[in-house]
Amino acid sequence: MKAMAAVSASFLAVSVVWAQSRSSSKPLVAAAPGYDPAIYAELQKAPAKARNRRNPFENDPHAVAAGAILFEQHCAECHGKSAEGSPKAPSLVVREVQSATPGTLFWLLTNGVVRKKMPVWSKLPEPQRWQLVRYIKSLGGPALRVESPAAQP
Amino acid sequence: MVSRRALLGCFSISVLLVFYLPAARAQENPYFVAYDHYLEEPGNLEIEYFSTLGTQRGGNNFHAFWTELEYGATAWWTTELYLDGQTSFDDSTVFTGFRWENRLRPLKQEHFLNPVLYIEYENKNGADKILKEVEGHDMESDFLVANRQAQKERIHEVELKLIVSSTFKGWNITENTLAAKNLSNSPWEFGYALGASRPLALEASAKRCTFCPQNFIGGVEMYGGLGDRHSFGLHQTSHYLAPVLAWNLPSGWTLRISPGFGLNDNSHGVLMRWGVSREIAGFGSMVSRLFGGHQ
Numbered sequence: 437m438k439a440m441a442a443v444s445a446s447f448l449a450v451s452v453v454w455a456q457s458r459s460s461s462k463p464l465v466a467a468a469p470g471y472d473p474a475i476y477a478e479l480q481k482a483p484a485k486a487r488n489r490r491n492p493f494e495n496d497p498h499a500v501a502a503g504a505i506l507f508e509q510h511c512a513e514c515h516g517k518s519a520e521g522s523p524k525a526p527s528l529v530v531r532e533v534q535s536a537t538p539g540t541l542f543w544l545l546t547n548g549v550v551r552k553k554m555p556v557w558s559k560l561p562e563p564q565r566w567q568l569v570r571y572i573k574s575l576g577g578p579a580l581r582v583e584s585p586a587a588q589p
Numbered sequence: 590m591v592s593r594r595a596l597l598g599c600f601s602i603s604v605l606l607v608f609y610l611p612a613a614r615a616q617e618n619p620y621f622v623a624y625d626h627y628l629e630e631p632g633n634l635e636i637e638y639f640s641t642l643g644t645q646r647g648g649n650n651f652h653a654f655w656t657e658l659e660y661g662a663t664a665w666w667t668t669e670l671y672l673d674g675q676t677s678f679d680d681s682t683v684f685t686g687f688r689w690e691n692r693l694r695p696l697k698q699e700h701f702l703n704p705v706l707y708i709e710y711e712n713k714n715g716a717d718k719i720l721k722e723v724e725g726h727d728m729e730s731d732f733l734v735a736n737r738q739a740q741k742e743r744i745h746e747v748e749l750k751l752i753v754s755s756t757f758k759g760w761n762i763t764e765n766t767l768a769a770k771n772l773s774n775s776p777w778e779f780g781y782a783l784g785a786s787r788p789l790a791l792e793a794s795a796k797r798c799t800f801c802p803q804n805f806i807g808g809v810e811m812y813g814g815l816g817d818r819h820s821f822g823l824h825q826t827s828h829y830l831a832p833v834l835a836w837n838l839p840s841g842w843t844l845r846i847s848p849g850f851g852l853n854d855n856s857h858g859v860l861m862r863w864g865v866s867r868e869i870a871g872f873g874s875m876v877s878r879l880f881g882g883h884q
Contacts, residue, residue, distance in 0.1 A: 501795035513870045547698040550664045558699050559616050559627045561759045561791035
């Protein structure tokens, strides 16, 4: 019984410390604007067929509001409340993301970047992922709020 | 006595965590036995409590219960601790053991079929009744032994599962095959679980709501034994069919309920299950800060 108690007490601590030590020694990306632009290379991996998919909610007036709620519930914890990025995950209001096609963002949401801490979000039904994409694309507006270092001269 | 205090401490800490730390909005599946291929988000801790009320022919009905601490170590690895117990009516309440479970996602991307590898170590006694899976020739009559006697049997078991899960047009379809080996001299035992579920609505509402249909996920699961190495098959074991329903609340809580029904004479007549869980966002970062880490 003592062994059980010891295992119970130490189990989570070991997992947490191990996982956190890995993530601290290999920081994924810093908060915007000092992020690592290489992280956005994942967007380039979207196949052409996925990239060219159109967002069925493109003209839905409610999609941005619905996407904003979904973003707050599932994404803001890592990407920041305004998608500005955090030590956990990159900014989404940069040129690389905002200039990506809706299909590319949908593909990335669906597949995640599992080896770099971005979970698979296909557990959200397809329409909800498109609503999220619609919201993310709405954040850029006519002028991007954060200029990507990669895009600067 | 020491371990009872440790367990009470563990429970108290869990309650504090549940109520005082920020919650993440979970999108939890409704299954009690089957697993899909979605893992816990990295750094998040989910605290879950489940109950099973079971009928017992020729013996005492029972209430089995377990607590799960599920942590997303990475986006491809989820690790989980279970603490199990049960009350047999007109008998006693006993702690029945613990399990340490790990689920690993081998593929980087989503596919039509998504495999997840599962490995679990169980340290329990013979009074365990949580029925988190059915394996080998598990039968209702196994539960007739009184707690005092059943507790004397120590079980050290390794359990392997192959989880294969698909998501198609909002439906999740999952198939789990399990192989379990009691580390004493017992043969490999096998079992299965199948599940299908779908949110009641696929689109999210543009307004915050608690009772919106997209917050409810309904489905069904079926599970049972497949015999052992010497007598493989569906015979001389138990099988269950159970409708399942999960309600993901905007506050971060998830409620689940499932009335299960035995499909043959070897099964319990009814297994009434319910559960409550809450996901704690950024638990890993909090622990890291506690130990002087960067996050």
